[in-house]
Amino acid sequence: xxxxxxxxxxxxxxxxxxxxxxxxxxxxxxxxxxxxxxxxxxxxxxxxxxxxxxxxxxxxxxxxxxxxxxxxxxxxxxxxxxxxxxxxxxxxxxxxxxxxxxxxxxxxxxxxxxxxxxxxxxxxxxxxxxxxxxxxxxxxxxxxxxxxxxxxxxxxxxxxxxxxxxxxxxxxxxxxxxxxxxxxxxxxxxxxxxxxxxxxxxxxxxxxxxxxxxxxxxxxxxxxxxx
Amino acid sequence: xxxxxxxxxxxxxxxxxxxxxxxxxxxxxxxxxxxxxxxxxxxxxxxxxxxxxxxxxxxxxxxxxxxxxxxxxxxxxxxxxxxxxxxxxxxxxxxxxxxxxxxxxxxxxxxxxxxxxxxxxxxxxxxxxxxxxxxxxxxxxxxxxxxxxxxxxxxxxxxxxxxxxxxxxxxxxxxxxxxxxxxxxxxxxxxxxxxxxxxxxxxxxxxxxxxxxxxxxxxxxxxxxxx
DNA sequence: CATAGATGAATTGTATGCAAGACTAGAAAT
DNA sequence: ATTTCTAGTCTTGCATACAATTCATCTATG
Numbered sequence: 001x002x003x004x005x006x007x008x009x010x011x012x013x014x015x016x017x018x019x020x021x022x023x024x025x026x027x028x029x030x031x032x033x034x035x036x037x038x039x040x041x042x043x044x045x046x047x048x049x050x051x052x053x054x055x056x057x058x059x060x061x062x063x064x065x066x067x068x069x070x071x072x073x074x075x076x077x078x079x080x081x082x083x084x085x086x087x088x089x090x091x092x093x094x095x096x097x098x099x100x101x102x103x104x105x106x107x108x109x110x111x112x113x114x115x116x117x118x119x120x121x122x123x124x125x126x127x128x129x130x131x132x133x134x135x136x137x138x139x140x141x142x143x144x145x146x147x148x149x150x151x152x153x154x155x156x157x158x159x160x161x162x163x164x165x166x167x168x169x170x171x172x173x174x175x176x177x178x179x180x181x182x183x184x185x186x187x188x189x190x191x192x193x194x195x196x197x198x199x200x201x202x203x204x205x206x207x208x209x210x211x212x213x214x215x216x217x218x219x220x221x222x223x224x225x226x227x
Numbered sequence: 228x229x230x231x232x233x234x235x236x237x238x239x240x241x242x243x244x245x246x247x248x249x250x251x252x253x254x255x256x257x258x259x260x261x262x263x264x265x266x267x268x269x270x271x272x273x274x275x276x277x278x279x280x281x282x283x284x285x286x287x288x289x290x291x292x293x294x295x296x297x298x299x300x301x302x303x304x305x306x307x308x309x310x311x312x313x314x315x316x317x318x319x320x321x322x323x324x325x326x327x328x329x330x331x332x333x334x335x336x337x338x339x340x341x342x343x344x345x346x347x348x349x350x351x352x353x354x355x356x357x358x359x360x361x362x363x364x365x366x367x368x369x370x371x372x373x374x375x376x377x378x379x380x381x382x383x384x385x386x387x388x389x390x391x392x393x394x395x396x397x398x399x400x401x402x403x404x405x406x407x408x409x410x411x412x413x414x415x416x417x418x419x420x421x422x423x424x425x426x427x428x429x430x431x432x433x434x435x436x437x438x439x440x441x442x443x444x445x446x447x448x449x450x451x452x453x454x
Numbered sequence: 455c456a457t458a459g460a461t462g463a464a465t466t467g468t469a470t471g472c473a474a475g476a477c478t479a480g481a482a483a484t
Numbered sequence: 485a486t487t488t489c490t491a492g493t494c495t496t497g498c499a500t501a502c503a504a505t506t507c508a509t510c511t512a513t514g
Contacts, residue, residue: 254465255465256464256466266466270466270467286466287465287466288465
Protein backbone atom coordinates (compact mmCIF):
# COMPACT_ATOMS: atom_id res chain seq x y z
CA UNK A 1 0.00 0.00 0.00
CA UNK A 2 3.00 2.22 0.14
CA UNK A 3 2.51 2.73 -3.57
CA UNK A 4 -1.20 3.40 -3.28
CA UNK A 5 -0.66 5.89 -0.49
CA UNK A 6 1.84 7.89 -2.51
CA UNK A 7 -0.50 7.82 -5.47
CA UNK A 8 -3.43 8.99 -3.39
CA UNK A 9 -1.37 11.94 -2.26
CA UNK A 10 -0.15 12.69 -5.77
CA UNK A 11 -3.60 12.58 -7.30
CA UNK A 12 -5.02 14.69 -4.48
CA UNK A 13 -2.25 17.23 -4.98
CA UNK A 14 -2.89 17.33 -8.70
CA UNK A 15 -6.56 17.95 -8.08
CA UNK A 16 -5.86 20.67 -5.53
CA UNK A 17 -3.30 22.28 -7.81
CA UNK A 18 -6.00 22.45 -10.44
CA UNK A 19 -4.22 20.19 -12.86
CA UNK A 20 -7.41 18.19 -13.04
CA UNK A 21 -10.32 20.56 -13.31
CA UNK A 22 -13.70 19.83 -11.74
CA UNK A 23 -15.57 17.55 -14.11
CA UNK A 24 -12.44 15.99 -15.59
CA UNK A 25 -12.44 12.25 -15.95
CA UNK A 26 -9.83 10.42 -13.91
CA UNK A 27 -9.20 7.52 -16.23
CA UNK A 28 -7.57 4.55 -14.54
CA UNK A 29 -5.50 3.49 -17.53
CA UNK A 30 -3.99 6.90 -18.24
CA UNK A 31 -3.25 7.52 -14.56
CA UNK A 32 -1.60 4.11 -14.40
CA UNK A 33 0.57 4.96 -17.37
CA UNK A 34 1.38 8.40 -16.03
CA UNK A 35 2.62 7.06 -12.72
CA UNK A 36 4.15 3.93 -14.19
CA UNK A 37 2.10 1.48 -12.16
CA UNK A 38 -0.73 -0.91 -12.84
CA UNK A 39 -4.39 -0.05 -12.47
CA UNK A 40 -4.73 -1.76 -9.11
CA UNK A 41 -3.03 0.83 -6.87
CA UNK A 42 -4.64 3.58 -8.95
CA UNK A 43 -8.08 2.15 -8.26
CA UNK A 44 -7.31 1.91 -4.57
CA UNK A 45 -6.18 5.51 -4.45
CA UNK A 46 -9.23 6.70 -6.35
CA UNK A 47 -11.63 4.81 -4.12
CA UNK A 48 -10.03 6.31 -1.04
CA UNK A 49 -10.23 9.81 -2.46
CA UNK A 50 -13.84 9.08 -3.30
CA UNK A 51 -14.58 8.01 0.25
CA UNK A 52 -13.06 11.26 1.48
CA UNK A 53 -15.30 13.21 -0.86
CA UNK A 54 -12.49 14.65 -2.93
CA UNK A 55 -13.62 13.04 -6.12
CA UNK A 56 -16.75 11.37 -7.34
CA UNK A 57 -16.51 7.68 -8.16
CA UNK A 58 -19.62 6.41 -9.86
CA UNK A 59 -19.93 2.63 -10.10
CA UNK A 60 -19.08 1.39 -13.56
CA UNK A 61 -18.83 4.93 -14.82
CA UNK A 62 -15.41 6.02 -13.69
CA UNK A 63 -14.19 8.77 -11.41
CA UNK A 64 -14.40 12.49 -12.01
CA UNK A 65 -13.27 15.50 -10.03
CA UNK A 66 -16.41 16.47 -8.21
CA UNK A 67 -18.35 19.47 -9.42
CA UNK A 68 -20.24 20.90 -6.48
CA UNK A 69 -23.27 22.89 -7.46
CA UNK A 70 -23.38 26.47 -6.18
CA UNK A 71 -25.84 25.31 -3.55
CA UNK A 72 -23.58 22.49 -2.49
CA UNK A 73 -20.59 24.80 -2.40
CA UNK A 74 -22.42 27.22 -0.19
CA UNK A 75 -23.38 24.37 2.11
CA UNK A 76 -19.75 23.33 2.31
CA UNK A 77 -18.65 26.83 3.25
CA UNK A 78 -21.46 27.11 5.77
CA UNK A 79 -20.32 23.85 7.32
CA UNK A 80 -16.73 25.08 7.32
CA UNK A 81 -17.94 28.21 9.10
CA UNK A 82 -19.65 26.15 11.77
CA UNK A 83 -16.65 23.90 12.29
CA UNK A 84 -14.25 26.81 12.42
CA UNK A 85 -16.36 28.66 14.95
CA UNK A 86 -16.41 25.54 17.07
CA UNK A 87 -12.61 25.49 16.93
CA UNK A 88 -12.51 29.16 17.85
CA UNK A 89 -14.89 28.66 20.74
CA UNK A 90 -12.79 25.86 22.18
CA UNK A 91 -9.57 27.75 21.52
CA UNK A 92 -10.90 30.71 23.47
CA UNK A 93 -11.70 28.39 26.34
CA UNK A 94 -8.47 26.42 26.36
CA UNK A 95 -5.78 28.67 24.95
CA UNK A 96 -2.24 27.73 25.95
CA UNK A 97 0.89 29.85 25.48
CA UNK A 98 2.14 27.45 22.83
CA UNK A 99 -0.96 27.72 20.71
CA UNK A 100 -1.09 31.45 21.24
CA UNK A 101 2.45 31.80 19.97
CA UNK A 102 1.71 29.65 16.93
CA UNK A 103 -1.30 31.76 15.98
CA UNK A 104 0.69 34.93 16.53
CA UNK A 105 3.49 33.74 14.27
CA UNK A 106 1.07 32.73 11.54
CA UNK A 107 -0.71 36.05 11.83
CA UNK A 108 2.56 37.94 11.47
CA UNK A 109 3.37 35.99 8.34
CA UNK A 110 -0.02 36.89 6.88
CA UNK A 111 0.65 40.53 7.69
CA UNK A 112 3.88 40.53 5.73
CA UNK A 113 2.32 38.79 2.76
CA UNK A 114 -0.62 41.16 2.75
CA UNK A 115 1.65 44.23 2.88
CA UNK A 116 3.55 42.90 -0.11
CA UNK A 117 0.31 42.16 -1.88
CA UNK A 118 1.61 38.64 -2.46
CA UNK A 119 -1.63 36.73 -2.70
CA UNK A 120 0.02 33.37 -3.37
CA UNK A 121 2.07 33.73 -0.20
CA UNK A 122 -0.94 34.99 1.70
CA UNK A 123 -2.83 31.91 0.59
CA UNK A 124 -0.22 29.69 2.22
CA UNK A 125 0.10 31.78 5.38
CA UNK A 126 -3.65 32.07 5.70
CA UNK A 127 -3.83 28.32 5.69
CA UNK A 128 -1.28 28.16 8.50
CA UNK A 129 -3.21 30.70 10.51
CA UNK A 130 -6.42 28.74 10.27
CA UNK A 131 -4.67 25.49 11.03
CA UNK A 132 -3.14 27.08 14.12
CA UNK A 133 -6.66 27.84 15.30
CA UNK A 134 -7.77 24.28 14.62
CA UNK A 135 -4.92 23.01 16.75
CA UNK A 136 -5.66 25.55 19.45
CA UNK A 137 -9.05 23.90 19.93
CA UNK A 138 -7.06 21.14 21.60
CA UNK A 139 -9.44 18.64 20.07
CA UNK A 140 -7.41 16.73 17.55
CA UNK A 141 -10.42 14.96 16.07
CA UNK A 142 -12.25 18.21 15.43
CA UNK A 143 -9.03 19.67 14.08
CA UNK A 144 -8.69 16.76 11.65
CA UNK A 145 -12.21 17.35 10.37
CA UNK A 146 -11.37 21.00 9.92
CA UNK A 147 -8.15 20.22 8.05
CA UNK A 148 -9.96 17.86 5.72
CA UNK A 149 -12.71 20.27 4.84
CA UNK A 150 -10.28 23.14 4.48
CA UNK A 151 -8.34 21.07 1.98
CA UNK A 152 -11.46 20.25 0.02
CA UNK A 153 -12.32 23.92 -0.23
CA UNK A 154 -8.83 25.21 -0.85
CA UNK A 155 -9.19 25.13 -4.61
CA UNK A 156 -12.11 27.50 -4.35
CA UNK A 157 -10.64 29.72 -1.70
CA UNK A 158 -7.47 30.44 -3.61
CA UNK A 159 -9.07 32.02 -6.64
CA UNK A 160 -11.05 34.31 -4.50
CA UNK A 161 -8.15 35.75 -2.50
CA UNK A 162 -6.66 37.26 -5.63
CA UNK A 163 -8.34 40.59 -5.04
CA UNK A 164 -5.84 42.79 -3.22
CA UNK A 165 -8.18 44.63 -0.90
CA UNK A 166 -9.71 41.33 0.15
CA UNK A 167 -6.25 40.44 1.49
CA UNK A 168 -6.21 43.42 3.80
CA UNK A 169 -9.77 42.90 4.90
CA UNK A 170 -9.02 39.25 5.61
CA UNK A 171 -6.01 40.27 7.66
CA UNK A 172 -8.06 42.64 9.75
CA UNK A 173 -10.61 39.95 10.41
CA UNK A 174 -7.79 37.67 11.52
CA UNK A 175 -6.70 40.30 14.02
CA UNK A 176 -10.20 40.52 15.43
CA UNK A 177 -10.45 36.74 15.72
CA UNK A 178 -7.13 36.51 17.50
CA UNK A 179 -8.15 39.24 19.89
CA UNK A 180 -11.40 37.51 20.79
CA UNK A 181 -9.69 34.18 21.37
CA UNK A 182 -7.09 35.80 23.60
CA UNK A 183 -9.78 37.58 25.57
CA UNK A 184 -11.35 34.20 26.17
CA UNK A 185 -14.58 35.45 24.66
CA UNK A 186 -15.96 32.22 23.20
CA UNK A 187 -19.04 33.77 21.71
CA UNK A 188 -17.21 36.58 20.00
CA UNK A 189 -14.49 34.33 18.68
CA UNK A 190 -17.11 31.99 17.27
CA UNK A 191 -19.14 34.66 15.49
CA UNK A 192 -16.07 36.41 14.10
CA UNK A 193 -14.71 33.18 12.70
CA UNK A 194 -18.10 32.25 11.36
CA UNK A 195 -18.48 35.52 9.51
CA UNK A 196 -14.89 35.45 8.28
CA UNK A 197 -15.36 32.06 6.66
CA UNK A 198 -18.87 32.53 5.44
CA UNK A 199 -18.21 35.80 3.73
CA UNK A 200 -15.70 33.94 1.58
CA UNK A 201 -18.22 31.25 0.88
CA UNK A 202 -20.95 33.66 -0.05
CA UNK A 203 -18.73 35.59 -2.37
CA UNK A 204 -17.41 32.52 -3.99
CA UNK A 205 -20.63 30.67 -4.46
CA UNK A 206 -22.12 33.83 -5.91
CA UNK A 207 -19.27 33.79 -8.37
CA UNK A 208 -19.81 30.15 -9.25
CA UNK A 209 -23.51 30.76 -9.54
CA UNK A 210 -22.77 33.45 -12.07
CA UNK A 211 -20.39 31.22 -14.00
CA UNK A 212 -22.58 28.18 -14.05
CA UNK A 213 -25.60 30.04 -15.35
CA UNK A 214 -23.93 29.75 -18.73
CA UNK A 215 -24.25 26.03 -19.19
CA UNK A 216 -23.84 23.07 -16.91
CA UNK A 217 -25.72 19.85 -16.51
CA UNK A 218 -28.06 20.17 -13.55
CA UNK A 219 -27.60 16.46 -12.97
CA UNK A 220 -24.52 17.20 -10.86
CA UNK A 221 -26.31 19.45 -8.47
CA UNK A 222 -29.07 16.91 -8.05
CA UNK A 223 -26.62 14.21 -7.21
CA UNK A 224 -24.65 16.44 -4.92
CA UNK A 225 -27.50 17.84 -2.92
CA UNK A 226 -29.55 14.69 -2.68
CA UNK A 227 -29.65 13.09 0.75
CA UNK B 228 -17.70 -1.90 -7.96
CA UNK B 229 -21.20 -3.01 -7.27
CA UNK B 230 -19.66 -5.87 -5.40
CA UNK B 231 -17.25 -3.70 -3.48
CA UNK B 232 -19.99 -1.30 -2.51
CA UNK B 233 -22.16 -4.05 -1.10
CA UNK B 234 -19.19 -5.41 0.78
CA UNK B 235 -18.32 -2.06 2.21
CA UNK B 236 -21.84 -1.78 3.54
CA UNK B 237 -21.81 -5.32 4.90
CA UNK B 238 -18.52 -4.91 6.69
CA UNK B 239 -19.58 -1.57 8.08
CA UNK B 240 -22.82 -3.09 9.33
CA UNK B 241 -20.95 -5.96 10.92
CA UNK B 242 -18.68 -3.52 12.69
CA UNK B 243 -21.60 -1.41 13.88
CA UNK B 244 -23.49 -4.49 15.02
CA UNK B 245 -20.48 -5.32 17.14
CA UNK B 246 -19.75 -8.54 15.31
CA UNK B 247 -16.21 -7.31 14.93
CA UNK B 248 -15.08 -5.80 18.18
CA UNK B 249 -12.71 -2.84 18.36
CA UNK B 250 -9.21 -4.17 17.98
CA UNK B 251 -10.23 -7.20 15.91
CA UNK B 252 -8.19 -7.89 12.82
CA UNK B 253 -10.06 -7.66 9.54
CA UNK B 254 -8.17 -10.29 7.62
CA UNK B 255 -8.57 -10.00 3.86
CA UNK B 256 -8.49 -13.72 3.16
CA UNK B 257 -11.12 -14.70 5.73
CA UNK B 258 -13.42 -11.85 4.72
CA UNK B 259 -13.02 -12.92 1.11
CA UNK B 260 -13.99 -16.46 2.00
CA UNK B 261 -16.87 -15.33 4.16
CA UNK B 262 -18.42 -13.27 1.40
CA UNK B 263 -17.45 -15.64 -1.36
CA UNK B 264 -15.40 -13.15 -3.35
CA UNK B 265 -11.75 -12.58 -4.07
CA UNK B 266 -9.50 -10.34 -2.03
CA UNK B 267 -9.68 -7.50 -4.53
CA UNK B 268 -13.15 -6.14 -3.72
CA UNK B 269 -12.50 -6.79 -0.03
CA UNK B 270 -9.41 -4.63 -0.14
CA UNK B 271 -11.31 -1.90 -1.95
CA UNK B 272 -14.04 -1.96 0.67
CA UNK B 273 -11.54 -1.90 3.54
CA UNK B 274 -9.60 0.99 2.07
CA UNK B 275 -12.78 3.00 1.69
CA UNK B 276 -13.85 2.28 5.24
CA UNK B 277 -10.37 3.30 6.32
CA UNK B 278 -10.63 6.59 4.47
CA UNK B 279 -13.92 7.25 6.23
CA UNK B 280 -12.30 6.60 9.58
CA UNK B 281 -14.38 3.58 10.39
CA UNK B 282 -11.49 1.23 10.60
CA UNK B 283 -7.75 1.56 10.85
CA UNK B 284 -5.74 0.34 7.86
CA UNK B 285 -2.05 0.30 8.58
CA UNK B 286 0.17 -0.17 5.55
CA UNK B 287 1.52 -3.69 5.31
CA UNK B 288 0.02 -4.52 8.68
CA UNK B 289 -3.60 -5.16 7.91
CA UNK B 290 -6.81 -3.52 9.00
CA UNK B 291 -8.32 -3.51 12.47
CA UNK B 292 -11.50 -2.05 13.89
CA UNK B 293 -10.27 1.18 15.35
CA UNK B 294 -9.87 1.44 19.08
CA UNK B 295 -10.30 5.07 20.06
CA UNK B 296 -8.62 5.96 23.29
CA UNK B 297 -10.86 7.49 25.96
CA UNK B 298 -9.41 10.86 25.03
CA UNK B 299 -10.12 10.32 21.38
CA UNK B 300 -13.62 9.13 22.14
CA UNK B 301 -14.32 12.21 24.16
CA UNK B 302 -13.03 14.35 21.31
CA UNK B 303 -15.35 12.57 18.93
CA UNK B 304 -18.35 13.18 21.16
CA UNK B 305 -17.34 16.79 21.64
CA UNK B 306 -17.16 17.19 17.87
CA UNK B 307 -20.53 15.50 17.51
CA UNK B 308 -21.90 17.96 20.04
CA UNK B 309 -20.59 20.88 18.03
CA UNK B 310 -21.95 19.57 14.77
CA UNK B 311 -25.32 18.76 16.25
CA UNK B 312 -25.64 22.18 17.79
CA UNK B 313 -24.84 23.68 14.43
CA UNK B 314 -27.67 21.62 12.94
CA UNK B 315 -29.98 22.74 15.71
CA UNK B 316 -29.04 26.37 15.24
CA UNK B 317 -29.78 26.22 11.54
CA UNK B 318 -32.95 24.22 12.10
CA UNK B 319 -34.22 26.88 14.49
CA UNK B 320 -33.53 29.48 11.85
CA UNK B 321 -35.01 27.65 8.88
CA UNK B 322 -37.66 25.32 10.21
CA UNK B 323 -40.29 24.27 7.68
CA UNK B 324 -43.57 22.48 8.42
CA UNK B 325 -42.24 19.33 6.78
CA UNK B 326 -39.20 19.14 8.95
CA UNK B 327 -41.21 20.07 12.00
CA UNK B 328 -43.60 17.20 11.35
CA UNK B 329 -40.74 14.75 10.85
CA UNK B 330 -39.15 15.71 14.15
CA UNK B 331 -42.49 15.50 15.89
CA UNK B 332 -43.14 12.01 14.55
CA UNK B 333 -39.71 10.81 15.59
CA UNK B 334 -40.15 12.32 19.02
CA UNK B 335 -43.49 10.56 19.46
CA UNK B 336 -41.87 7.26 18.56
CA UNK B 337 -39.16 7.85 21.15
CA UNK B 338 -41.84 8.58 23.71
CA UNK B 339 -43.54 5.26 23.12
CA UNK B 340 -40.31 3.33 23.27
CA UNK B 341 -39.27 5.08 26.46
CA UNK B 342 -42.62 4.36 28.13
CA UNK B 343 -42.22 0.70 27.27
CA UNK B 344 -38.66 0.76 28.51
CA UNK B 345 -37.62 -0.78 25.22
CA UNK B 346 -34.07 0.47 24.95
CA UNK B 347 -33.36 -1.31 21.66
CA UNK B 348 -36.35 0.38 20.06
CA UNK B 349 -35.45 3.69 21.66
CA UNK B 350 -31.99 3.39 20.18
CA UNK B 351 -33.49 3.19 16.69
CA UNK B 352 -36.05 5.94 17.25
CA UNK B 353 -33.47 8.17 18.88
CA UNK B 354 -31.40 7.87 15.75
CA UNK B 355 -34.37 8.93 13.65
CA UNK B 356 -34.99 11.91 15.88
CA UNK B 357 -31.44 13.12 15.57
CA UNK B 358 -31.42 12.53 11.84
CA UNK B 359 -34.61 14.56 11.54
CA UNK B 360 -32.77 17.45 13.16
CA UNK B 361 -29.85 17.05 10.79
CA UNK B 362 -32.20 17.28 7.85
CA UNK B 363 -34.00 20.23 9.39
CA UNK B 364 -30.75 22.18 9.16
CA UNK B 365 -31.51 22.29 5.45
CA UNK B 366 -27.81 21.95 4.78
CA UNK B 367 -27.38 18.55 3.22
CA UNK B 368 -23.61 18.64 3.40
CA UNK B 369 -23.63 19.37 7.11
CA UNK B 370 -26.31 16.74 7.55
CA UNK B 371 -24.12 14.19 5.77
CA UNK B 372 -21.24 14.96 8.09
CA UNK B 373 -23.56 14.53 11.04
CA UNK B 374 -24.88 11.22 9.73
CA UNK B 375 -21.38 9.91 9.24
CA UNK B 376 -20.16 10.82 12.68
CA UNK B 377 -23.35 9.58 14.30
CA UNK B 378 -22.78 6.22 12.63
CA UNK B 379 -19.21 6.05 13.82
CA UNK B 380 -20.32 6.68 17.37
CA UNK B 381 -23.40 4.49 17.33
CA UNK B 382 -21.60 1.46 18.66
CA UNK B 383 -20.69 3.42 21.75
CA UNK B 384 -24.01 5.17 22.15
CA UNK B 385 -26.04 1.99 22.17
CA UNK B 386 -24.41 0.38 25.17
CA UNK B 387 -24.94 3.47 27.19
CA UNK B 388 -28.67 3.84 26.60
CA UNK B 389 -29.35 0.56 28.37
CA UNK B 390 -30.00 2.31 31.66
CA UNK B 391 -33.72 2.83 31.92
CA UNK B 392 -33.79 6.18 33.65
CA UNK B 393 -31.37 7.51 31.06
CA UNK B 394 -34.07 6.81 28.49
CA UNK B 395 -36.56 9.07 30.22
CA UNK B 396 -33.99 11.76 30.80
CA UNK B 397 -32.97 11.60 27.16
CA UNK B 398 -36.61 11.93 26.14
CA UNK B 399 -37.08 15.01 28.26
CA UNK B 400 -34.01 16.57 26.72
CA UNK B 401 -35.44 15.85 23.30
CA UNK B 402 -38.61 17.71 24.25
CA UNK B 403 -36.59 20.71 25.33
CA UNK B 404 -34.60 20.70 22.12
CA UNK B 405 -37.70 20.50 20.00
CA UNK B 406 -39.27 23.35 21.89
CA UNK B 407 -36.25 25.58 21.40
CA UNK B 408 -36.08 24.85 17.69
CA UNK B 409 -39.78 25.61 17.28
CA UNK B 410 -39.41 28.84 19.18
CA UNK B 411 -36.70 29.79 16.70
CA UNK B 412 -34.28 30.28 19.57
CA UNK B 413 -31.01 29.39 17.85
CA UNK B 414 -28.84 29.86 20.87
CA UNK B 415 -31.02 27.78 23.17
CA UNK B 416 -31.43 25.01 20.62
CA UNK B 417 -27.69 24.90 20.15
CA UNK B 418 -26.79 24.70 23.83
CA UNK B 419 -29.48 22.15 24.60
CA UNK B 420 -28.32 19.89 21.79
CA UNK B 421 -24.72 20.39 22.78
CA UNK B 422 -25.37 19.35 26.34
CA UNK B 423 -27.60 16.47 25.30
CA UNK B 424 -24.87 14.97 23.15
CA UNK B 425 -21.94 15.78 25.34
CA UNK B 426 -23.44 14.30 28.48
CA UNK B 427 -23.57 11.00 26.61
CA UNK B 428 -20.00 11.41 25.56
CA UNK B 429 -18.77 12.24 29.00
CA UNK B 430 -20.55 9.34 30.57
CA UNK B 431 -19.35 6.97 27.98
CA UNK B 432 -15.76 8.00 27.82
CA UNK B 433 -15.67 7.84 31.60
CA UNK B 434 -16.89 4.30 31.30
CA UNK B 435 -14.30 3.42 28.69
CA UNK B 436 -11.66 5.08 30.78
CA UNK B 437 -12.61 2.79 33.64
CA UNK B 438 -12.58 -0.27 31.43
CA UNK B 439 -9.32 0.43 29.72
CA UNK B 440 -7.45 0.96 32.95
CA UNK B 441 -7.41 -2.80 33.23
CA UNK B 442 -5.10 -3.54 30.33
CA UNK B 443 -4.78 -2.22 26.82
CA UNK B 444 -1.87 -1.23 24.70
CA UNK B 445 -1.38 2.53 24.98
CA UNK B 446 0.01 2.51 21.45
CA UNK B 447 -3.48 2.90 20.01
CA UNK B 448 -4.22 6.03 21.94
CA UNK B 449 -0.98 7.57 20.83
CA UNK B 450 -1.74 6.86 17.21
CA UNK B 451 -5.29 8.05 17.55
CA UNK B 452 -4.65 11.31 19.31
CA UNK B 453 -1.52 12.30 17.44
CA UNK B 454 -1.91 15.14 15.00
C1' DC C 455 16.98 -18.87 31.64
C1' DA C 456 16.66 -15.03 28.79
C1' DT C 457 17.63 -12.80 24.59
C1' DA C 458 19.03 -12.18 19.94
C1' DG C 459 19.15 -14.00 15.36
C1' DA C 460 17.55 -16.54 11.56
C1' DT C 461 14.51 -19.21 8.91
C1' DG C 462 9.91 -20.40 7.38
C1' DA C 463 4.91 -19.35 7.21
C1' DA C 464 1.42 -16.11 6.65
C1' DT C 465 -0.34 -11.78 4.92
C1' DT C 466 -0.32 -7.76 2.32
C1' DG C 467 0.87 -5.11 -2.15
C1' DT C 468 1.02 -5.07 -7.14
C1' DA C 469 0.49 -6.87 -11.84
C1' DT C 470 -2.06 -9.13 -15.31
C1' DG C 471 -5.98 -11.37 -17.57
C1' DC C 472 -10.65 -11.93 -18.47
C1' DA C 473 -15.64 -10.88 -18.11
C1' DA C 474 -19.36 -7.61 -18.06
C1' DG C 475 -21.43 -3.28 -18.35
C1' DA C 476 -21.26 1.49 -20.54
C1' DC C 477 -20.32 4.56 -24.34
C1' DT C 478 -20.02 5.64 -29.53
C1' DA C 479 -21.17 5.61 -34.03
C1' DG C 480 -23.70 4.24 -37.70
C1' DA C 481 -27.84 2.34 -39.95
C1' DA C 482 -32.75 1.87 -40.34
C1' DA C 483 -37.29 3.50 -39.67
C1' DT C 484 -40.80 6.93 -38.77
C1' DA D 485 -34.32 15.39 -39.91
C1' DT D 486 -34.80 13.12 -35.65
C1' DT D 487 -34.97 9.13 -33.06
C1' DT D 488 -34.21 4.33 -31.99
C1' DC D 489 -31.88 0.14 -32.43
C1' DT D 490 -27.63 -2.35 -32.90
C1' DA D 491 -22.90 -3.60 -33.31
C1' DG D 492 -18.37 -2.63 -31.92
C1' DT D 493 -15.06 -0.55 -28.84
C1' DC D 494 -13.62 1.08 -24.58
C1' DT D 495 -13.58 1.15 -19.56
C1' DT D 496 -14.43 -0.70 -15.33
C1' DG D 497 -14.98 -4.81 -11.92
C1' DC D 498 -13.26 -8.97 -10.25
C1' DA D 499 -10.18 -13.07 -9.98
C1' DT D 500 -5.80 -15.04 -9.95
C1' DA D 501 -0.78 -15.10 -9.68
C1' DC D 502 3.38 -13.51 -7.99
C1' DA D 503 6.47 -10.46 -5.24
C1' DA D 504 7.63 -8.32 -0.99
C1' DT D 505 7.23 -7.59 3.78
C1' DT D 506 5.88 -8.76 8.29
C1' DC D 507 5.15 -12.07 11.94
C1' DA D 508 6.08 -16.28 14.52
C1' DT D 509 8.71 -19.98 15.91
C1' DC D 510 12.83 -22.24 16.76
C1' DT D 511 17.62 -22.35 17.56
C1' DA D 512 21.91 -20.80 19.22
C1' DT D 513 24.49 -18.12 22.39
C1' DG D 514 25.60 -15.35 26.40
